[in-house]
Structure formats: C-alpha cells, structure tokens
Amino acid sequence: MGLFTATVSAIRRSLTRTREALGTPLGDLLGGRSLSDAVVDEIETLLLSADLGPTATTLIIQELREARRAGRIDSGSDALEFLTDELKTRLACPDRGLLFADSGLSIMLIAGINGSGKTTSVAKIAKSLHTSGRSVLLAAADTFRAGAVAQLEIWARRLDLDIIKGARGADPAAVAFDAADAALSRGVDVLLIDTAGRLHTQANLMRQLTKIRNVLAKKIPGAPHEVLLVLDATAGQNAIIQAQLFKQAIDVTGIFLAKLDGTAKGGIVIAIHDALDIPVKLVGLGETADDVEIFDPDTFVEAMLGVEKS
Amino acid sequence: MFEALSQRITDTFRNLAGRGRISQDNVREAMDEVRTALLEADVHLQVVTQFCEEVAQDAVGRAVTKSLKPSEEMIAIVHQRLVQLMGPVDSHIMLVEPPPTVLMLCGLQGAGKTTTCAKLAAYLKKSGRSVMVAAVDLQRPAAVEQLAVLTSEVERDAPGAGSIHFYAEPDKCAEYGRVTGVAVGVSRRALAEARRLKVDALILDTAGRLHINDELMAELGAINAALRPQQIFLVVDAMVGQDAVNSARVFHERLAIDGIILCKFDSDTRGGAALSVKQVTGAPIKFVGIGEKFDQLQEFHPQRMAGRILGMGDVVSLVEKVREEVSEQEATHIAQRMAEGRLTMDDFLTQLGSVRRMGPMKQLLGLLPGAGSALKNIEVDEKQLDRLEGIVHSMTAGERRDVKTLNKSRVKRIARGSGTTPADVNKLTRQFQMMQKMTRQMASAGVGGPLKSIGELSRTDSTRMPGVQNMPTLRAGGSTRTVSVKQRYKQRKKK
Ligand SMILES: Nc1nc2c(ncn2[C@@H]2O[C@H](COP(=O)(O)OP(=O)(O)O)[C@@H](O)[C@H]2O)c(=O)[nH]1
Ligand SMILES: [Mg+2]
Numbered sequence: 133m134g135l136f137t138a139t140v141s142a143i144r145r146s147l148t149r150t151r152e153a154l155g156t157p158l159g160d161l162l163g164g165r166s167l168s169d170a171v172v173d174e175i176e177t178l179l180l181s182a183d184l185g186p187t188a189t190t191l192i193i194q195e196l197r198e199a200r201r202a203g204r205i206d207s208g209s210d211a212l213e214f215l216t217d218e219l220k221t222r223l224a225c226p227d228r229g230l231l232f233a234d235s236g237l238s239i240m241l242i243a244g245i246n247g248s249g250k251t252t253s254v255a256k257i258a259k260s261l262h263t264s265g266r267s268v269l270l271a272a273a274d275t276f277r278a279g280a281v282a283q284l285e286i287w288a289r290r291l292d293l294d295i296i297k298g299a300r301g302a303d304p305a306a307v308a309f310d311a312a313d314a315a316l317s318r319g320v321d322v323l324l325i326d327t328a329g330r331l332h333t334q335a336n337l338m339r340q341l342t343k344i345r346n347v348l349a350k351k352i353p354g355a356p357h358e359v360l361l362v363l364d365a366t367a368g369q370n371a372i373i374q375a376q377l378f379k380q381a382i383d384v385t386g387i388f389l390a391k392l393d394g395t396a397k398g399g400i401v402i403a404i405h406d407a408l409d410i411p412v413k414l415v416g417l418g419e420t421a422d423d424v425e426i427f428d429p430d431t432f433v434e435a436m437l438g439v440e441k442s
Numbered sequence: 443m444f445e446a447l448s449q450r451i452t453d454t455f456r457n458l459a460g461r462g463r464i465s466q467d468n469v470r471e472a473m474d475e476v477r478t479a480l481l482e483a484d485v486h487l488q489v490v491t492q493f494c495e496e497v498a499q500d501a502v503g504r505a506v507t508k509s510l511k512p513s514e515e516m517i518a519i520v521h522q523r524l525v526q527l528m529g530p531v532d533s534h535i536m537l538v539e540p541p542p543t544v545l546m547l548c549g550l551q552g553a554g555k556t557t558t559c560a561k562l563a564a565y566l567k568k569s570g571r572s573v574m575v576a577a578v579d580l581q582r583p584a585a586v587e588q589l590a591v592l593t594s595e596v597e598r599d600a601p602g603a604g605s606i607h608f609y610a611e612p613d614k615c616a617e618y619g620r621v622t623g624v625a626v627g628v629s630r631r632a633l634a635e636a637r638r639l640k641v642d643a644l645i646l647d648t649a650g651r652l653h654i655n656d657e658l659m660a661e662l663g664a665i666n667a668a669l670r671p672q673q674i675f676l677v678v679d680a681m682v683g684q685d686a687v688n689s690a691r692v693f694h695e696r697l698a699i700d701g702i703i704l705c706k707f708d709s710d711t712r713g714g715a716a717l718s719v720k721q722v723t724g725a726p727i728k729f730v731g732i733g734e735k736f737d738q739l740q741e742f743h744p745q746r747m748a749g750r751i752l753g754m755g756d757v758v759s760l761v762e763k764v765r766e767e768v769s770e771q772e773a774t775h776i777a778q779r780m781a782e783g784r785l786t787m788d789d790f791l792t793q794l795g796s797v798r799r800m801g802p803m804k805q806l807l808g809l810l811p812g813a814g815s816a817l818k819n820i821e822v823d824e825k826q827l828d829r830l831e832g833i834v835h836s837m838t839a840g841e842r843r844d845v846k847t848l849n850k851s852r853v854k855r856i857a858r859g860s861g862t863t864p865a866d867v868n869k870l871t872r873q874f875q876m877m878q879k880m881t882r883q884m885a886s887a888g889v890g891g892p893l894k895s896i897g898e899l900s901r902t903d904s905t906r907m908p909g910v911q912n913m914p915t916l917r918a919g920g921s922t923r924t925v926s927v928k929q930r931y932k933q934r935k936k937k
Contacts, residue, residue, distance in 0.1 A: 395654060396683065
C-alpha cells in the first residue's frame with residue numbers, strides 16, 4: 133500500500149527495550165534447553181504476562197504439550213519456533229491494508245472507549261495519508277467530552293488540514309453527515325471521523341455510534357469504508373468483549389493498537405483476532421503524529437517473545 | 443466465557459467425598475479454578491500465584507462450618523482474603539493546616555486524570571471546601587481547555603458551598619516533548635496563587651506519561667520536590683491488564699503514591715488490576731470513577747470489588763442502587779408484606795417500576811453475578827418488561843391483590859387487554875406465586891429488600907453464596923448466548 137514507511141524495527145525497538153527491562157527474552161531462556169515442564173511453565177507465564185488471557189494461553193500450552201508428546205518438538209528452540217508460528221498463524225490476515233472506496237471519497241470512522249487514543253490516532257492516520265499525497269478532511273464528532281473538538285482542532289492546525297466540527301452537545305451523527313457533505317463538495321480523498329469515547333456497556337451510546345454509521349452508509353453507499361477500533365495496548369481481558377460489542381454496533385474492520393510504546397505487550401489482540409476475526413492494522417508508538425506503523429505480526433510476535441530475527 | 447466462580451468451585455467439589463474437611467487434594471483443584479478466575483479478571487500473574495498459595499495453606503484442614511458445603515467454605519475463604527487484601531476502606535482526604543493541601547494526580551495516558559480532577563473538586567466542594575484546580579498538563583492538545591470547561595461546570599452545577607478556582611497558563615502549552623519541565627514552574631505559580639486566595643485544596647492535573655519515559659517521570663519528581671503534595675494519587679484505568687503492576691511500581695518508586703483511584707469502573711471489567719496495583723504499592727484504593735460526570739465518584743468498597751473480581755457480580759451495588767430508588771417507606775412496606783407472605787401484584791408493579799427507574803436493564807445486568815459474559819452481549823428486551831407491566835395493568839384491583847382469583851376467562855381478558863397470550867399471563871402468575879412462597883422464606887433470612895423478588899421472578903438458577911443468599915440471576919428472554927472464546931477455539935480445531 134505504501135502509505136506508511138514501515139520501519140519494522142521501531143516496534144521491535146520499543147518492545148524489546150521493555151523486554152530487556154523486564155526479564156530475559158524467551159529466546160535466551162529456551163535456547164538449548166530441553167523441553168521440561170519447568171520450561172513449559174515459563175512459556176505459560178510469558179503468554180499470560182502478555183495479556184493473552186488464560187483461555188488462549190491454556191489452548192496454546194495444550195497444543196505445545198501435544199506436539200511434544202507426538203514427538204514433533206523436543207527442545208527449547210523447537211518450542212520457541214512452534215510458539216512463534218502458532219501466534220503468527222493466529223494473527224494471520226490476508227490483507228491488512230486500510231480500506232478505501234474504489235473511486236471518490238473514502239470515509240474512515242474511528243471509535244473506542246474513553247482515553248484509548250482515538251483523537252491522537254486520527255491525527256496519525258491523517259498525517260500519513262496526507263504525506264502520501266491524499267487530501268484529507270477531519271471531522272470532530274466527539275461533541276461530548278469537554279475540549280475534545282479543540283483537541284482535534286489543534287491537530288488540524290499542526291497538520292495544516294481542514295476540519296468540520298460540531299458544537300458541544302450537537303448530534304454527532306449530524307456532524308458526520310455535514311462532514312460527508314463537505315468532503316463531497318470539496319472533493320477530498322479521505323474523510324476521517326473522530327468520535328467520542330464510550331464504554332461498550334453503554335447501550336444508548338453504542339446505538340448512537342450505529343446511527344453515525346447508518347447515516348454515512350445512507351449518504352454514500354459503501355461508507356464508512358474503514359471502521360477502526362482504537363484499543364489501548366495495556367488493555368486486559370475486558371477488551372475482548374469491548375471489541376465484540378463495537379463490532380456488533382459498527383462492524384469494525386480493523387484495530388488500531390495504541391500505546392504500544394509502553395511496557396504492555398498487547399497480547400489481547402491475539403485473543404480478539406481469534407474470537408472475532410478483526411485484524412490489527414496499525415499500531416501507535418507515541419504521542420506525536422509520526423508515531424504510527426503498519427502492524428507487522430512477525431515483528432509483533434517476535435518482539436513479544438523476545439526472539440531475535442535471524 | 444466465564445461462569446460464576448462459585449459454580450465452578452462447586453463442580454470441583456461435587457464428586458469429592460470426605461465433606462467434613464477441606465483437604466490437600468480437593469483444595470488443589472478448587473484453587474485451579476480460583477487461579478483462572480483471577481487471571482480472567484486481569485489480576486497480575488505473580489499476585490495470583492501468591493494469593494492462591496496463601497489461600498490454599500489457609501484452607502487445608504479447616505473444618506467446614508456445619509451450614510456450609512466445602513465449596514461454599516472455600517469461596518468464603520477466597521472472598522475474605524480478597525477483601526482483606528484490598529482493604530481497608532479509606533476514602534478520607536486529609537486536609538492540612540495551614541492550607542492549601544496539595545493533591546497531585548498522575549498516571550498513564552488516557553487513564554482518566556482530568557475527569558477525576560473535576561470529580562475531586564466537586565467532592566471537596568460538597569463538604570464546603572474551597573478548591574483550586576490547576577492545569578499542568580501542557581502536553582496533550584486541549585487538555586487545559588478540557589479542565590477549564592470541567593472546572594467551570596463544577597463551579598456552576600455541583601452542589602456545596604465551597605468556592606472553585608481554576609489556574610492555567612495556556613500560553614505554555616506546546617507539542618509533545620517540547621515542554622518537558624515547564625510544568626514545574628506552572629505548578630509553583632499555581633501554589634502561590636492558591637496560597638494567595640487561601641483555598642483549602644489545590645488539585646494538580648498532570649500530563650499522562652509512560653512510566654518508562656525518564657524525562658517525563660523526572661518532571662513529576664521535580665513537581666513533587668517543589669510542591670511537596672500531601673497526597674499523590676495514581677489514576678488507573680480499571681480495564682488495564684497485566685502491565686498495571688509495571689507502571690504502578692515505577693510511579694510508586696518515584697513518587698511514593700498515597701492512594702489509588704480506579705477509573706471507568708462503570709464498564710463491565712472485572713477490575714483485577716485493582717488488586718495488583720494495591721499489592722505493588724500498598725497504597726489504599728481511595729475512590730472509583732463510575733461515569734463521566736463530576737458526581738460519579740464513589741468510595742471504594744473491598745467487599746464488592748472482591749465479588750466482582752471473582753465474577754460473582756456486584757450484588758451490593760445493585761442492592762444499593764435499589765435502595766436509592768426505592769423510598770425507605772416503600773421498602774419497609776414491601777419487606778413487611780414479604781415477611782407475611784402477602785406480596786401482591788401491586789407490590790410487584792412498584793418493584794418493577796423502581797428497578798426500571800434505575801436505568802436500562804442491561805446496565806443493571808452488568809452488576810449481576812453470572813452476568814459476566816452471557817448477559818452483557820445481548821440486548822435486554824425492554825419490551826418484555828413492558829409486557830409484564832401491561833399484564834399487571836390489565837388486572838382488576840381485586841386480581842392484583844389475589845392472583846388466585848384468576849380463572850380461564852379472566853386470564854383471557856387480561857391477555858387481550860395487554861396484547862399478550864393467556865400463556866404469558868399464566869406464566870407470570872405462576873412465577874409470581876412461586877416468588878410469594880420464596881419471599882416468605884427469604885424474609886426470615888434477613889437479606890430481604892425489594893430487589894430479590896424481582897430477581898427471583900425471572901431467575902433461572904440461584905447460586906448460593908455465603909453471606910449473600912439467593913443472588914438473583916436475571917434471564918433475558920429469547921436471547922442468544924454468544925459463543926465463548928473457548929468454544930471458538932474448539933470449533934476451529936475441529937475444522
Ligand atoms: N505513549 C502513547 N500515548 C498515546 C498514544 N496514543 C495516544 N496517546 C495518549 O493517550 C492520551 C489519550 O489520547 P486521546 O487521543 O485523547 O484519546 P481519546 O480519548 O481516545 O481520543 C493522550 O495523552 C495521548 O497523547 C500512543 O500510541 N502512545
Ligand atoms: Mg478523543
């Protein structure tokens with residue numbers, strides 16, 4: 133797709149930096165060791181610490197044990213390879229590219245729970261698209277949180293982009309509608325819509341989100357073309373149900389995994405991918421508009437397990 | 443995805459003989475369940491391991507109280523220990539003399555600091571304290587505006603006599619990384635202003651930061667050194683996973699935090715991070731944030747938290763919610779009728795009304811035990827409740843007083859009047875009579891309260907818990923259960 137300069141090493145840098153701070157990489161740990169129960173336990177610990185969750189972890193460990201029993205693996209490095217493959221397979225996705233309209237205006241809807249990183253992520257995506265030569269319009273449809281519109285306005289100014297905004301308390305669906313109108317009449321390539329944070333348990337707010345989606349779909353067939361759920365990489369098991377309910381409400385087409393520059397591993401996306409088949413498309417690695425990368429499952433998994441790429 | 447822990451433990455004990463004592467063997471299996479439950483709840487792995495060891499040691503050899511089954515005894519032990527670890531309750535904000543007391547909020551990005559500042563201001567205002575809120579997050583775009591708006595809302599709308607002030611230096615804001623350190627000066631000047639105005643408390647809203655960002659952590663350290671805040675609160679997102687311990691540990695090492703505030707607790711997260719963070723910092727959990735409005739700050743209750751972490755639902759919160767909605771008089775009235783077994787359809791209607799006033803059923807269900815997964819994913823059929831109300835409304839006063847007077851033709855009439863079928867009406871009356879019978883028994887057990895009977899009316903099974911008898915489990919009619927992760931894995935494997 134060529135939209136992002138996928139400097140794969142950036143993710144690894146941030147992930148390995150934290151690995152180093154936190155413990156021995158699994159690669160070192162397993163190296164030449166035989167696959168004792170103690171080693172399996174260590175693997176389990178690692179998966180659990182990465183927020184894979186007990187369900188997914190148990191299954192992977194079971195498969196590991198089965199493979200050992202069947203004689204398919206018998207050393208630590210075999211196990212490592214098995215594990216890496218297993219996790220990569222779980223994250224496999226034929227096309228991780230952002231979705232655009234075949235021609236004309238493309239609309240991207242950005243949603244997620246409070247504070248997950250939506251607005252910043254909008255800025256990041258906008259900058260990348262803009263840099264790659266597309267014209268971008270921003271829509272501030274978070275009319276609920278104090279200062280939210282101002283926040284996106286500041287980004288628009290920094291990135292030298294136009295913005296359509298609603299007054300505080302305005303109907304976000306109406307803002308989205310107006311923004312789509314403006315985007316059409318100005319002939320821009322991409323409209324990015326930032327929405328208010330909401331908990332997946334707030335049925336009325338989730339319905340509001342559905343309404344935004346419906347309004348867009350009615351106006352432009354096929355819109356919104358991309359629907360990104362912004363997930364915080366520190367999120368725990370609750371993110372599964374979060375993703376599920378957002379998917380129900382707005383048919384999420386991809387995940388933006390924000391804040392992967394911390395020490396959290398973001399392993400929950402593996403469980404989410406498994407359960408809901410939502411691919412991770414982009415990762416956020418900091419607070420500036422440049423801190424974004426295309427999600428690369430190999431790097432992600434290797435960094436998570438502390439395996440150095442040969 | 444998650445059955446109530448109590449059910450799972452009960453299952454592990456089911457086939458075990460030797461009921462009188464908890465043995466090494468039966469405890470091990472039960473602890474496996476506990477371990478999974480805690481991990482599902484995002485309690486940190488090491489905390490889980492230690493917890494399970496301690497509890498197992500404590501449990502082995504314990505004679506089971508006569509009135510309890512071993513499984514119940516086991517859950518009681520687990521529950522007690524959790525409560526113990528998360529307590530004590532301490533929501534007091536100590537104010538010093540001479541004022542101002544400086545409160546500093548810190549934490550990761552997006553945890554909920556700014557909103558919490560406004561909530562604390564409202565909390566202090568209520569008790570008549572004057573408060574200055576200072577915006578020292580110069581980094582996130584429009585963080586200052588956000589706090590300014592929230593503070594003015596607190597000043598305008600929050601109850602209480604205390605005056606509210608706002609301090610900011612908007613011209614100091616700049617892009618990420620360009621303002622590091624500037625917040626120290628702003629904090630200093632905010633303190634000078636707070637002194638000049640003689641406010642009781644100064645609340646500092648700091649920028650969110652990663653614990654591994656040394657420069658930004660050093661900035662917090664500098665503010666700490668310059669202002670010597672009396673209270674430093676770490677704001678934690680209740681939905682955070684295993685990494686919670688890493689960030690909390692570093693924040694604590696650098697700042698010696700005095701308390702924890704958990705945010706976004708109105709979600710359905712089990713919130714195990716609370717335990718992890720409490721364990722690594724030793725600092726008390728002061729408050730929980732349960733919504734975006736400035737009055738949605740609650741004191742922390744270890745009991746409820748324990749139940750929630752264990753996936754047993756937050757029954758106490760639910761009961762409390764009911765209490766808020768149902769007048770004291772109404773409650774005693776109903777309790778008395780229950781005790782006498784004279785509960786009528788009118789009482790039922792009142793109760794249903796009270797429950798529905800509390801908010802959408804779906805939200806309430808989130809607080810219920812066992813609602814952990816299955817119920818939350820489904821849209822509760824509010825229409826079903828409308829129908830129930832409709833049926834009762836179509837009854838005559840006499841019929842409502844005594845449903846036994848209903849005969850075939852009356853049932854038909856009621857069904858027609860309420861747009862339902864006779865089968866619907868019969869079902870309701872049958873269940874109602876069952877409920878009448880139960881409430882009579884339960885009233886003597888003492889838990890009482892209007893909630894229970896509503897729960898009983900549509901319950902599918904009741905899970906008996908020590909201390910919380912007959913927790914209601916609502917069933918949403920005609921819902922589809924979502925496929926659990928585990929099941930999906932199994933399906934995948936079959937393919
Ligand atoms: N370290 C880091 N911080 C981020 C990232 N994305 C967003 N943030 C920060 O998280 C906080 C909340 O982000 P915001 O975009 O306002 O979240 P929203 O409420 O979902 O719109 C802000 O302080 C952002 O700077 C990321 O990838 N890494
Ligand atoms: Mg936002």
